[in-house]
Amino acid sequence: MPMKKIVIIDYGVGNLLSVQKGLEYAGASPIISSDSQEILEADGVILPGVGAFIDAMKKIEPMRDVIREYVNSGKPMLGICLGQQILMSQSDEGGLTEGLDIVPGRVVRFPHTDLKVPHIGWNSINIIQGHPFFEGVPDNSYVYFVHSYYVDTDTTHTLASCKYGIEFAASVINDAKNVIGTQFHPEKSGDIGLKMLKNFVGMC
Amino acid sequence: MLTKRIIPCLDVTLDESGGTVVKGVEFVDLIKAGDPVELAKRYNLQGADELVFLDITASHEGRSTMVDVIERTASEVFIPLTVGGGINSVEDVRQILRAGADKVTINTAAVKNPQLIKEASDIFGSQCIVTAIDCRRNTNIDNNQDKTILTLEDGTPAWYEVVIYGGREPTGIDAVQWAKKVEELGCGEIMLTSMDRDGTYDGFDIPITLALSEALEIPIIASGGVGNPQHMYEGFVNGKADAALAASIFHFGEYTVGDTKEYLRKKGIPVRL
Numbered sequence: 001m002p003m004k005k006i007v008i009i010d011y012g013v014g015n016l017l018s019v020q021k022g023l024e025y026a027g028a029s030p031i032i033s034s035d036s037q038e039i040l041e042a043d044g045v046i047l048p049g050v051g052a053f054i055d056a057m058k059k060i061e062p063m064r065d066v067i068r069e070y071v072n073s074g075k076p077m078l079g080i081c082l083g084q085q086i087l088m089s090q091s092d093e094g095g096l097t098e099g100l101d102i103v104p105g106r107v108v109r110f111p112h113t114d115l116k117v118p119h120i121g122w123n124s125i126n127i128i129q130g131h132p133f134f135e136g137v138p139d140n141s142y143v144y145f146v147h148s149y150y151v152d153t154d155t156t157h158t159l160a161s162c163k164y165g166i167e168f169a170a171s172v173i174n175d176a177k178n179v180i181g182t183q184f185h186p187e188k189s190g191d192i193g194l195k196m197l198k199n200f201v202g203m204c
Numbered sequence: 205m206l207t208k209r210i211i212p213c214l215d216v217t218l219d220e221s222g223g224t225v226v227k228g229v230e231f232v233d234l235i236k237a238g239d240p241v242e243l244a245k246r247y248n249l250q251g252a253d254e255l256v257f258l259d260i261t262a263s264h265e266g267r268s269t270m271v272d273v274i275e276r277t278a279s280e281v282f283i284p285l286t287v288g289g290g291i292n293s294v295e296d297v298r299q300i301l302r303a304g305a306d307k308v309t310i311n312t313a314a315v316k317n318p319q320l321i322k323e324a325s326d327i328f329g330s331q332c333i334v335t336a337i338d339c340r341r342n343t344n345i346d347n348n349q350d351k352t353i354l355t356l357e358d359g360t361p362a363w364y365e366v367v368i369y370g371g372r373e374p375t376g377i378d379a380v381q382w383a384k385k386v387e388e389l390g391c392g393e394i395m396l397t398s399m400d401r402d403g404t405y406d407g408f409d410i411p412i413t414l415a416l417s418e419a420l421e422i423p424i425i426a427s428g429g430v431g432n433p434q435h436m437y438e439g440f441v442n443g444k445a446d447a448a449l450a451a452s453i454f455h456f457g458e459y460t461v462g463d464t465k466e467y468l469r470k471k472g473i474p475v476r477l
Contacts, residue, residue, distance in 0.1 A: 017304035051329040116423045122476040123206045142476040146331040
């Protein structure tokens with residue numbers, strides 16, 4: 001069987017190596033690209049993400065139609081951290097900003113309480129809906145988070161939740177079930193995260 | 205529930221042949237004693253929550269070998285990696301993140317040029333910028349009314365002075381005020397080292413750890429002084445730290461990360477096991 005071709009969309013700065021190595025480990029052949037043709041021909045697409053929402057949207061805006069076309073093809077896409085947030089309808093970060101609107105919902109900041117923000121570290125997730133992405137992942141698994149904003153959506157679009165003062169969407173899904181988002185970093189969540197990446201490659 | 209993080213720290217330097225080694229490692233059973241990548245893999249297997257690499261050569265050669273160490277580690281170890289030591293510019297940050305690090309720590313360069321924290325966090329995001337603050341107790345409070353006066357364990361009043369260049373140079377800057385400033389500038393975490401405790405095995409410096417934990421909204425990584433798992437417990441409970449960093453107790457093979465976490469779990473501290 002030929003190796004799955006997975007495109008990691010390059011739209012910013014930061015560490016893309018870990019996602020790339022994680023996918024290689026999961027048996028795929030990932031490339032980092034922002035080329036329309038590469039994206040449309042991919043078996044799977046990753047929307048990575050570190051940085052600020054507005055900057056990310058500015059860079060992703062020219063690719064909006066291509067991403068939309070890819071998603072409509074029914075092939076799988078995974079948005080990680082900020083990559084999950086830009087899947088949503090809109091974000092409060094840095095003033096109200098429109099997202100890709102692939103999953104309905106809104107990105108909001110953690111309220112000011114005694115809890116530290118950013119939410120950094122390993123927290124447990126509750127799996128709310130079965131999905132191939134979470135196959136073999138036990139409920140209450142620990143995964144690595146680092147974020148100050150979270151996704152607020154309905155339970156229909158929530159695959160897994162996490163508690164940090166409030167309960168938020170640790171993982172989201174679109175209506176067609178081919179676009180997944182994770183607020184945590186599977187590529188930084190040890191063996192359990194690699195399992196999810198393997199599951200994702202299996203979906204491609 | 206969010207767990208408390210246990211972070212082994214690897215001080216990376218060069219040996220005579222220019223190879224990378226971790227300072228102070230005394231495992232007997234390691235094939236290549238002190239190899240940073242092998243150590244990183246070992247600590248990952250033991251259940252480390254993150255790893256910190258500090259480039260203590262602070263030289264040009266040190267930097268390029270560090271990039272190689274990070275690339276090799278990030279290819280095999282899938283937990284967060286933080287890199288510090290000699291990071292002076294946005295370009296340095298970019299190079300280190302591109303090599304596969306998730307965060308960088310900035311220390312002396314931030315004191316010299318606080319705007320570096322703002323620039324770097326604007327470009328790369330707050331989540332990857334950690335300010336490392338080294339400080340030392342200063343009991344001269346008479347001429348320092350503008351400082352944050354804390355009470356030491358024996359009741360003595362003192363303020364904590366930021367020190368740079370590995371503790372060699374005092375700055376006259378108040379550590380609590382400095383931490384608040386870098387938080388405003390956009391850094392996402394503080395790595396706090398008390399030079400009074402570093403290398404002592406007497407435990408974390410609780411007064412300054414608690415003061416920063418309570419004054420700031422961002423998480424505090426306590427560092428310097430850990431001699432046993434009980435000290436970690438005290439750092440979390442008495443110092444309200446979010447994460448605990450240690451080097452020697454793990455490098456000497458005296459305690460594993462797993463032993464430490466098991467101890468903490470029994471004492472009611474949430475840890476990832």
